[in-house]
């Protein structure tokens with residue numbers, strides 16, 4: 001596997017001019033104008049001014065992407081938050097998608113997730129509909145994601161939520177295997193722990 005920095009540099013061809021790449025703490029920050037085009041939809045071609053933050057331990061931590069020019073309205077329908085950060089759906093669904101598509105490099109993440117996302121938003125803005133069903137997102141989506149990815153019910157999830165989840169626990173999918181020998185092969189345990197905190201807080205607010 002190639003180093004992350006050269007992996008990121010290999011994506012410069014996807015940008016107009018040369019993007020700027022710098023290190024900031026434990027992250028790379030990539031800034032530039034990204035060409036967004038999907039085969040068969042050339043009429044929807046566009047260029048988006050983006051800031052992409054790539055954690056040093058990608059793909060264990062996922063990149064965050066901001067659109068700088070406000071070309072995309074910052075609302076739920078456009079899967080953009082108020083800070084201009086793109087929503088790719090829940091991380092757990094992303095990890096599952098990356099596993100199924102064998103996405104290991106940042107270059108693949110950029111081409112198959114980020115650029116495709118901008119294409120979908122553009123499709124929505126021009127044609128009024130998403131080319132695919134919008135992803136599950138936010139905390140409500142988080143619960144749906146867990147139920148779908150692990151094929152479990154609300155009740156199953158509630159049971160698992162009590163107690164700290166560790167990598168050597170039984171997997172959530174009821175395979176009876178340890179998490180790290182099952183879904184934990186491609187979903188970091190830290191992601192599960194963080195999501196559980198979010199879900200618990202959300203369920204308490206709703207109670």
Ligand SMILES: [Zn+2]
Pocket residue numbers: 079080087088089135136137138
């Ligand atoms: Zn979203």
Ligand SMILES: [Zn+2]
Pocket residue numbers: 171172173174175182183184
């Ligand atoms: Zn499993």
